[in-house]
Amino acid sequence: MKTVIYTCPYVPAEWIVAHGLRASRLLLDRVDSASMFIRSEGVCPFVRSFISEVMNNKEAEGVIVTTVCDQMRRAFDIIVRKCELPVFLMNVPNTWQSLASQKLYIDELKRLGRFLKGLGGKPPSNDALANIMLEYDASRATVLASIEYSSARQYAEAITAFGRDGPNRSVNRVTGIVPLTDGIPLAIVGGPLMSQDFALFDTIEQTGGRIVLDATETGERGICARFDRRRTHEDSFMELANAYFGGIQDACRRPNSELYKWLQQELTTRGVQGIIFHRYVCCDIWHAELKRLMDWTDLPVLDIDTAGDNETDRYRAENRIRAFLEMLQ
């Protein structure tokens, strides 16, 4: 089965799978700036890693890039010139309140469908898409429920495994673990994490914290809304579009007030006592939210900025987290 790779949460895996292809949402690894083929000055480490991964990926037969961030949009220009793989740039609107924006997203999904067809995919029937959506939905719910008995790292790994492999292989990985109840309840908020960032979860737990809300793009925040079974059977495509475009709240949205509403609800429900704000240097979208978040919430906020490519960075982040938790205890 041909594999299509992507990182953006607004790309519905179900749509790719329903076309008979394998959807693989990447968890990126860091790339040392010195080893990059492109100049790295000013480039977001996540975008840098994405370009590197696409160039070196041996499995993929297609790539999907989206426009949610400017550097990713421009990464498309690099990839399309340097890489043999077919690449699709999907327009994901920043505005969301108008019907026109919603329709634009829907039209882009249809265009993505034509790209997938070009890769050898077959347009799905309503029922075929519905069945895949419901399978994903059930599996996704299981993964999300695992927060009760998983460490933060295990939980994050389960979510990324689900994104990478789909429902079949990811569900079993999170069962049978002793529930966690102690530690200061914390949220981690920000854009996508890379695999090396998962070490932060270990540090947090080793120093007396417990992540009860993973509001990163690679965590819960990047997961679409649950599908309504009735609507899924009636019009699976529309339900898919609504659950993704309407269900994922991101800092790139204009306005991004829904992100704060979502955070308000989740922070309260889960009794969060502190926020770890994770961002990459050169990520303007999330960087600009830091001070606003600090002004908005009464909770203490720790800023973890990372260039994503050296050990010093990691030690610094770990030290800051330790100090933060010491202050919270």
Added chain:
Amino acid sequence: MRDMPKQITLEEWDLRYEQLKKAGKYQPAYGGPLGRHVEDGDQRLLRLRYDNSAAALRLWNFLLTEEDRLHESRMAGRKIVGTMKDLGTVPVMAYCFENIVAFYPDGAWWIPCVMELGAGLLQIADSLGIDESFCPVRAMLGAFVTGAHFPIPDLLICSVGATCDDFSAIAQRLNGLGHPILWWEIPHRRNPESNETGVNLPGGYSAPKCQVKFVKSQLHGIKTALEDLAGEKLDEQKLFTGIQKANQVRRLLAELRQLAFTAERCPIPALEMLIAEMLAIHFCSNRQETINVLKELLDEVKSRVRDCKGILNVDAARIFWINPVADLQVMNLLEDCGGRICGTEYLFTHALDEIPEDLPPLEALARMALADPMVGSSIDRAQRICHDIRLFGAEAVLISRIPGASHCALEGRVISEIVRDKFDIPVLEIEVPPVTDSMRPTVRTRLEALVETVRASRNKKRI
């Protein structure tokens, strides 16, 4: 009163101003000695060199009195619209209303330069969490907070989608501070696919019809908001007239650019040309006066070209300049180093290309909006640049990086590769912060190296 063209200092200009006045040279209401603007804190003016024509004086005075004009408009009861990021589209619509004045708060990015950081706008942006890792347009936040520069607009309109992250993030921060914003979506421009109907755009670009239709719907929403603000309807005829006026500005600029970039002897300095081009995006808050200012400047340039007069040596290296500079002084510096501007792409070519007049007006504006170089790929942008390099006969390309700007990190490589593939000319990148004083020797050395490379290449061709 026409003297030999040359570049003069601010002090020299004030002396010359007295001479012009005595000679009875017409001065508009906003006219006066340039030196008076320094009293407002515009310290950078003391370090610039200016064209010595009366036309340039009028241009500078027009630019430097914009804030006064905006405040006068408010006092006169006109509505102020702050239009952000689209650089040229929304003002065409806004200036169709008698009682609306539109401007770009984005223009505040030059305040730290002009006031040599004295206004404290960047410090305010810092305090709001928008630090030096963002583009200097963050100064806009400070200007909103202090209210000391432009009047706070009655309506803020901002394009998002295929824009730079810096501006989008800063505008969202502004929104978070309590300034309501009407957001509109500009999608990433793409080429039509095989099953789609394509549409030609200004600037030689193309896009699928569905994208034009989408943008048209977005602009329709803006038109409604402007109508509500103005209390009057904007019919097709009025909008068409507005497009014709905008095209008048664009045609003047096209002629000016053609002469300035191709004349054997450079007839007008790079700095004045930069400012003249900037007038296209929102007419410096007075559309008719923009036309008057440009007409006078064009007359001056025509006269100089006719008389084979200019401000630089004929052997000046012909440089194509990409992206606007945050520090205006760098345009002087290029000329000091032996270069001249022969082609520009300051991120708003869509505000320079004529808007189609043979289409329904909103459709024409939608096509213009989609022709924004920022909205499409860097590859498209590079191809347009290549077209203009050929048109103006540039011998080298200078890419001026904007510090912190999200698009600059990746596009420079794409543009330089494509330019090098097509032409055997040097391409150089420099980074220009709002005040370059501390890095002036470095910038100078790089510019000199570029000019020397051009000259060496000429010598090789002669051999």
